[in-house]
Amino acid sequence: MAILLLIQKKRVKTISFLIESFHLRILIKQTKYAKEVIILADIFSDLANLGLGSTEKFQVFEAEKKLQEPQIIQKEKKFEIESILYFAKIKCPVCGSEVLFRTIKSGKIRLVKTDLDLRPIYDVVDPSLYEVAVCNTCGYAALKKRFLSITPKNIELIKTNISHQFVGRDYPDVYNYEIAIERYKLALLDAIVIEVSDCEKAFLCLKIAWLYRGYLEQEKNCDAKKIEEYQLSEKTFLEHALEGFKIAHHQEKFPTMGLDELTVKFLIGELSRRVGLYEDALKWISEVMVSKSASRRLKDRALESKLLIKQAKGAN
Numbered sequence: 001m002a003i004l005l006l007i008q009k010k011r012v013k014t015i016s017f018l019i020e021s022f023h024l025r026i027l028i029k030q031t032k033y034a035k036e037v038i039i040l041a042d043i044f045s046d047l048a049n050l051g052l053g054s055t056e057k058f059q060v061f062e063a064e065k066k067l068q069e070p071q072i073i074q075k076e077k078k079f080e081i082e083s084i085l086y087f088a089k090i091k092c093p094v095c096g097s098e099v100l101f102r103t104i105k106s107g108k109i110r111l112v113k114t115d116l117d118l119r120p121i122y123d124v125v126d127p128s129l130y131e132v133a134v135c136n137t138c139g140y141a142a143l144k145k146r147f148l149s150i151t152p153k154n155i156e157l158i159k160t161n162i163s164h165q166f167v168g169r170d171y172p173d174v175y176n177y178e179i180a181i182e183r184y185k186l187a188l189l190d191a192i193v194i195e196v197s198d199c200e201k202a203f204l205c206l207k208i209a210w211l212y213r214g215y216l217e218q219e220k221n222c223d224a225k226k227i228e229e230y231q232l233s234e235k236t237f238l239e240h241a242l243e244g245f246k247i248a249h250h251q252e253k254f255p256t257m258g259l260d261e262l263t264v265k266f267l268i269g270e271l272s273r274r275v276g277l278y279e280d281a282l283k284w285i286s287e288v289m290v291s292k293s294a295s296r297r298l299k300d301r302a303l304e305s306k307l308l309i310k311q312a313k314g315a316n
């Protein structure tokens with residue numbers, strides 16, 4: 001899909017983030033202040049299902065990328081999950097339509113463990129599958145907790161850049177990882193359009209990377225091609241998240257998105273490790289380890305990350 005975005009000087013910061021952080025096909029005419037940017041976004045190609053793929057090129061892609069409906073959810077598991085979900089209702093702040101979204105009843109899931117990059121893992125179902133609210137009428141999507149926090153100016157940006165080409169779709173009662181990835185990508189696309197903070201965009205990218213990882217952990221019978229594709233997608237979104245957190249660390253005030261500055265430093269280090277930037281990773285992780293204000297738990301994570309970096313460097 002093509003989005004004409006970010007023409008004014010004051011938006012150059014966002015342009016930089018996009019260009020540096022997202023491996024997009026970018027056609028750019030650049031003057032001193034980046035005059036015109038047309039983005040053909042590979043990472044959003046599966047949003048063509050939602051009508052956000054108006055170029056011929058992406059219409060072809062749309063047919064190829066149709067989501068496979070939730071064949072990955074077994075019947076018994078589906079029943080178990082359905083019993084802990086309910087429909088919540090909210091009024092879309094962009095178009096006024098009623099938005100229904102699935103929500104997990106409180107107290108029904110339990111945290112089992114946390115990956116080193118802070119991805120939480122739960123027992124019955126991954127709550128990340130249900131964290132994004134989508135308006136099926138206008139295409140506005142955001143994390144549920146931020147869904148109503150949109151300014152009049154941003155409402156107009158969504159209408160102009162998303163709504164006029166968006167086509168809603170019916171979602172099943174129980175979501176799978178592919179559906180969640182689609183909903184998160186729509187939220188990310190909307191976030192780019194309304195120019196949320198770099199930290200928020202980075203956070204959304206990190207969540208999408210975790211969804212790809214979650215898919216591969218859940219699906220034991222993936223073919224090699226799918227595994228390779230999703231591992232690459234996870235890495236791509238980790239790289240986007242890393243770049244965004246680095247920019248945010250330099251330019252934004254913390255805490256934000258529930259993250260304090262030391263946690264962001266740790267994340268930059270750990271994400272650097274995961275994408276193979278070991279020297280960078282060591283630098284950031286070491287800062288956390290010597291910090292007087294880092295918690296014991298964060299220092300323990302930093303130590304674990306450092307050992308893995310040393311192992312990886314030794315193996316290379």
Ligand SMILES: [Zn+2]
Nearest residue numbers: 092095135138
């Ligand atoms: Zn709406």
